[in-house]
Amino acid sequence: MPEATIALVTGASRxxxxxxxxxxxxxxxxxxxxxxxxxxGAEETVAKARADGGTAHSIAIDVxxxxxxxxxxxxxxxxxxxxxxxxxxxGYTKDGLAVKYTTxxxxxxIDTNLKGAFLCSRRGLPAMLKARWGRIxxxxxxxxxxxxxxxxxxxxxKAGLVGLTRSLAxxxxxxxxxxxxxxxxFVETRMTEVxxxxxxxxxxEMTPAGRFGSPEEVAAAIAFPCGSEAGYINGSVxxxxxxxxx
Amino acid sequence: xxxxxLQDKVRKxxxxxxxxxxxxxxxxxxxxxxxxxxxxxxxxxxxxxxxEFGVTIPEEEMEGVKTVGQAVQLVATKLGVSA
Numbered sequence: 001m002p003e004a005t006i007a008l009v010t011g012a013s014r015x016x017x018x019x020x021x022x023x024x025x026x027x028x029x030x031x032x033x034x035x036x037x038x039x040x041g042a043e044e045t046v047a048k049a050r051a052d053g054g055t056a057h058s059i060a061i062d063v064x065x066x067x068x069x070x071x072x073x074x075x076x077x078x079x080x081x082x083x084x085x086x087x088x089x090x091g092y093t094k095d096g097l098a099v100k101y102t103t104x105x106x107x108x109x110i111d112t113n114l115k116g117a118f119l120c121s122r123r124g125l126p127a128m129l130k131a132r133w134g135r136i137x138x139x140x141x142x143x144x145x146x147x148x149x150x151x152x153x154x155x156x157x158k159a160g161l162v163g164l165t166r167s168l169a170x171x172x173x174x175x176x177x178x179x180x181x182x183x184x185x186f187v188e189t190r191m192t193e194v195x196x197x198x199x200x201x202x203x204x205e206m207t208p209a210g211r212f213g214s215p216e217e218v219a220a221a222i223a224f225p226c227g228s229e230a231g232y233i234n235g236s237v238x239x240x241x242x243x244x245x246x
Numbered sequence: 247x248x249x250x251x252l253q254d255k256v257r258k259x260x261x262x263x264x265x266x267x268x269x270x271x272x273x274x275x276x277x278x279x280x281x282x283x284x285x286x287x288x289x290x291x292x293x294x295x296x297x298e299f300g301v302t303i304p305e306e307e308m309e310g311v312k313t314v315g316q317a318v319q320l321v322a323t324k325l326g327v328s329a
Contacts, residue, residue, distance in 0.1 A: 126293050129286075129290055129293070130290075130293075171286065172286070174286070175286070
């Protein structure tokens with residue numbers, strides 16, 4: 001049996017990140033389950049992956065902190081091997097109208113959603129360059145493609161993430177590395193759980209599918225560009241939104 | 247490590263990373279014009295040098311490096327090796 005490809009998924013203790021770990025583990029990858037604030041959730045993900053016959057380790061990683069990122073990569077390298085597949089999934093959102101939005105909340109959103117993905121990519125790319133093979137998938141949002149009142153910071157961070165995806169795709173595309181973005185619509189996760197009934201209802205009406213997505217449905221779209229067969233998909237921005245932006 | 251030894255090592259790493267024969271990697275060879283290296287090739291070569299010699303080469307220090315000889319000098323300065 002060939003050695004398993006190593007993946008690291010940030011923000012993987014629940015929701016889309018957790019489902020992505022399980023999808024990658026099922027595809028035969030050895031997965032680092034990155035978490036910041038919820039070690040129990042990460043352990044649950046690890047246990048599920050292992051119950052499925054997969055290989056998974058929980059990895060503490062705060063994507064806002066370069067030292068933590070370096071430490072996490074070192075741990076994956078030690079426990080599993082060099083990271084060949086990076087899924088930048090860790091996300092943060094705090095809603096509020098721009099005129100009253102605090103600088104702290106702006107920074108917190110950009111630091112996790114955009115800067116975090118850059119820092120993790122920068123840390124992960126040298127090994128991928130050396131291997132002449134790598135996959136980065138950035139989990140953006142349909143908010144990258146259309147504005148949302150009350151989400152200036154979030155939409156800016158996610159639109160920035162799409163820009164980062166495209167530039168990186170051009171920088172490293174000649175070295176067997178692909179960088180793609182997946183834009184989920186309204187998906188049932190902790191992040192959307194906090195939205196009020198009115199917003200949920202509005203999104204339900206706007207979504208042709210007539211329902212919200214599941215983390216597993218997004219995970220399938222994240223896992224696909226991570227595979228060897230997807231080597232010609234580079235710089236793509238794939239929506240998984242039930243037709244919301246169609 | 248003395249200067250000739252360092253120079254040999256650096257040239258070997260550059261040749262390998264830029265996929266050019268070692269005899270072309272002369273001190274006066276310019277990366278872009280003579281060795282057909284693009285900016286990512288150079289970054290990769292710098293990563294390899296950093297790994298081999300355990301040094302850190304920040305972007306601003308890379309900027310002035312146009313020739314093989316300058317790259318050798320940069321690493322030599324980092325390691326405290328003099329000619």
